[in-house]
Amino acid sequence: MSRINGDQRFPRVPTRAEKVRVPLWMLLLAVAGKGLALAVRGCWRHRVAVATAIGGLLFVHRFGLLGLGVLLGGLVAVGVVWWRVHGRSFWPVAWWLWGRARLTFVYQRRWKPAMVHTDLAIRMPASTGDQVTFDEYFPRIRSIRSSRSVDVLRVELLPGQTPAAWAEQAEALRHVFRARRCQVHAETFRFVRVVFHRHDSLTRPVPPAALDDSDGAGPDPAGAAGDHPRSIRSSSGRGVLVAGLSAVPVGRCEDGSAWTLPVRGSHVLIAGATGAGKGSVLWGLLRGLAPAVAAGLVELWVCDPKGGMELAFGRPLFTRFATTTDTIADLLDDAVSRMQTRTATLAGNTRLHTPTREEPLIVVVVDEIASLTAYVTDRELKKRIGAALPLLLSQGRAPGVVVVAAVQDPRKEVLPFRDLFPVRVALRMTETDQADLVLGNGARERGARAEEIPRALPGVGYVLHDGNPDPIRVRAAYVDDVEIGRVVAHYRPASAAGGWTPDVSNYLDDDSDPLDGLDQAA
Ligand SMILES: Nc1ncnc2c1ncn2[C@@H]1O[C@H](COP(=O)(O)OP(=O)(O)OP(=O)(O)O)[C@@H](O)[C@H]1O
Numbered sequence: 001m002s003r004i005n006g007d008q009r010f011p012r013v014p015t016r017a018e019k020v021r022v023p024l025w026m027l028l029l030a031v032a033g034k035g036l037a038l039a040v041r042g043c044w045r046h047r048v049a050v051a052t053a054i055g056g057l058l059f060v061h062r063f064g065l066l067g068l069g070v071l072l073g074g075l076v077a078v079g080v081v082w083w084r085v086h087g088r089s090f091w092p093v094a095w096w097l098w099g100r101a102r103l104t105f106v107y108q109r110r111w112k113p114a115m116v117h118t119d120l121a122i123r124m125p126a127s128t129g130d131q132v133t134f135d136e137y138f139p140r141i142r143s144i145r146s147s148r149s150v151d152v153l154r155v156e157l158l159p160g161q162t163p164a165a166w167a168e169q170a171e172a173l174r175h176v177f178r179a180r181r182c183q184v185h186a187e188t189f190r191f192v193r194v195v196f197h198r199h200d201s202l203t204r205p206v207p208p209a210a211l212d213d214s215d216g217a218g219p220d221p222a223g224a225a226g227d228h229p230r231s232i233r234s235s236s237g238r239g240v241l242v243a244g245l246s247a248v249p250v251g252r253c254e255d256g257s258a259w260t261l262p263v264r265g266s267h268v269l270i271a272g273a274t275g276a277g278k279g280s281v282l283w284g285l286l287r288g289l290a291p292a293v294a295a296g297l298v299e300l301w302v303c304d305p306k307g308g309m310e311l312a313f314g315r316p317l318f319t320r321f322a323t324t325t326d327t328i329a330d331l332l333d334d335a336v337s338r339m340q341t342r343t344a345t346l347a348g349n350t351r352l353h354t355p356t357r358e359e360p361l362i363v364v365v366v367d368e369i370a371s372l373t374a375y376v377t378d379r380e381l382k383k384r385i386g387a388a389l390p391l392l393l394s395q396g397r398a399p400g401v402v403v404v405a406a407v408q409d410p411r412k413e414v415l416p417f418r419d420l421f422p423v424r425v426a427l428r429m430t431e432t433d434q435a436d437l438v439l440g441n442g443a444r445e446r447g448a449r450a451e452e453i454p455r456a457l458p459g460v461g462y463v464l465h466d467g468n469p470d471p472i473r474v475r476a477a478y479v480d481d482v483e484i485g486r487v488v489a490h491y492r493p494a495s496a497a498g499g500w501t502p503d504v505s506n507y508l509d510d511d512s513d514p515l516d517g518l519d520q521a522a
Contacts, residue, residue, distance in 0.1 A: 049104070099146035106177060107153065112138055114176040118169040122158050142191070149199040150255060151179075155192050163192045167446065170194075183447040185470045201254055202460055202475040208284065208483060209249040209258060211291055241292045242355055250284035251459065251476040259463070259474040261285060261423060264361055265352055267393055267403045269418065271410040271438045272427025272450075277459035278406040279310055281425060282367060283479040285404055286314055289363065290491035293317050296357040301335060301364045303328040305371035313484050316492035328372060329381050332388035335364050339392060339401040346399055353400030362401045364392060369405040374414045393420035410437045425474075427461035428453040439464055439471055446470050 043050045060068050083090045115121035115138050123134040137158055145152040157163070163186035174182035179196035186192055247260035261268055263285065270281045292298040299319040304311040308323040315321055322328040339362075346353055355361040366372065373389065376382040392403050394417075407415055410426075418424075418437070426438040426448060435443050435450040439462060444450070448462035448471035459476035 048100070095146055099144045099151070102146055102151055103141065103144045107141060107144070107151075110176055111141065112136075114173060115139060118172045118176075120158075120161070120166065120169060122160075147255070149197060149201040151196045151198065153194045153196070154187075155194055157190055157192060166192050166194065170447075181447065183470060185468075197254065201256060202252070202473065203457065205478040206252045206459070206475050208287060208477040208479055211288070211487075238295060238297060241295055241297055245289070245292060245298070245355065245361060248285055248288035249477075250281055250288060251474055254473040259472075259476075261425075261463075263289065263363060263402060263404065264355070264400070265397050265402070266423050267397065267421045268405070269410075269415075269421035269424045269438070270404075270406045270427065271425065271429070271434070272406075272408065272461065273430045274408055275455065275458060276427035276429075276453075276461070277476055278367075278408075278427060280459045280476040280478055281427070281461075282311070282365065282404070282406055283314075283484060284476050286311075286317065286365070287479050287483070287487050290317060290487050292355070292361075294491040294493055296493065297355040297360050299360045299362050301331055301362055303331060303364070303366045303372070305366075305368055310367045311365070313481065314488055316488050325372070325376055325378065325381050325385075328366075329384045329388070332364070332385060332392070335362060335396075335401055336388050336391050338362060339396050339399050342399040342401070343395065352398055355400060359400070364396075364401065364403045366403065366405040369407050370409055370414045373416065390417045390420065393417055397422075410434055412437075423463075425461050425463050426450045426471075427459070428455070428457075435462065435471075440469075442469070443471050447473075 056068065059071065063071075079090070079094075083094075112121070116123075116136075120139060122137040124137070126133050126135045139158050139161070140156045141153050142156050143154045145154075155166075157166075163184060167184040170182040170184050173194065174180075174196070177196055179198055180200060181197040183195045183197075184192050185195065242264070245264035246262045248263050249258050249260050251259040253259045261281075268285070270278045272278045286300065289298050289300065293300060300314075300317055301320040302311050302314070302318045303322050305323070305325065305328060308321075311318075312321070312323075320331055320334075322331045342353065342359065353359065353361070369389075372385045376385065389403070392401055396402055403421075405421070409415075410418060410429075412418060424438050426435045426443070427450065429435055429438075429450040432444065432451050435448040438450075439448055443462070443464070446469060450462055453460050457475070459478060461474055461476075462471040463474055464470075465472055
């Protein structure tokens, strides 16, 4: 018969220990020894604070309080000069000091009660002859990294604890430490990183990043036809452009780093309610791809089922542009046949197509893909589109025919092949389960609260990065009409069909380098 308590031993039942008579001097010696050991341990744990306090006292003893005031004033002055002269080396030290201060005055002060009340401390019953007591074990904060808006604590798990147990308490911890949001990230073993977001670093619109015109050929001012400088692009410049297709800059992550999306070798789905800012992610990608379009390494095949309302402004950059259901069906069929021809050529030679001028990366962009999958009434067209899209999504990555699509409603009934998009972005949603539909089960629990994104923050959303299951909060850069006009004028390919070209003359100085203008806009 298996034991009632499994393999775990029952805690020892407190018993009254036999009394042992010891001489008083031995008792005093033991108490003094224990006190000394505790004092040494405390000093070692708080060595920086102890050293600072002793140093301060010695200084006051030698030079008086006035001397201490002069010393502090001098330190502040040195800090200011250092900041002005060499900010790059000043800030890491300043943030380190700020982190130590927050550790001492915020986290360590409330750590023990927080751990007890969230059940993250372990209490073991122990007996001392006369009474039952508890030995308490607290998770230790091993390091802290602070910035303007985030504190990251690296905490060592107690034996038997799991990162999931910590993730469950994230909301409680957020309230204890008065943070706006708390996320728990697991390390491979023994440690979790508890991230407290104090301020929202994404409340202000993000300016678009400078475009990498890496071969120095420069843009084409005002879209001057004819003599296109891209025709002299160097092969190293082309290499940089091809590499850039794996990380197209579209905005900023919550920690201040650049948010990029891969286009080469991947399909991208952008999901969000109406007004969530899907357009800014799409335009961010189109803008980021523009230098490669100009170099002939990328072809944009754009479908705008909204009749061209959203994307027509970029038309000179597009190799193909379709706005009606039947022309979109033709475009998708052509993309499938290009993909199949290319697959036949590449089979056995390479596992991932490298864009060249002869065989560029084809990016099929679809705004509101649900108009093609769920809301098409013509059965024949619906069948054609329903056959082409899954083919592109399941086979197009390797031969370089990729899909970038936006959708409002991410449910399976609306977008049956949602899971064929390896990269997915969840902008503001209307329902609680939608973040999980887009990013995968458990994403909301790990922090992707897409339905809580305020309407006032279009372009804010969540993404998953590099197989990491913890969602990252991001904001797309705001690409306004002026910026679109500049990019179209600067990067439209030499072969662009005539037709309509946006009038950007107002945005360009005659004698200025148009790329400078772009950078300034960024
Ligand atoms: N990244 C952003 N930063 C700041 N403002 C933005 C951003 N993206 C969009 N906006 C603002 O929000 C408005 C709505 O954005 P957008 O049209 O891109 O939403 P959408 O998700 O495409 O909506 P719909 O599905 O209705 O077309 C824009 O007109 C713009 O003013």
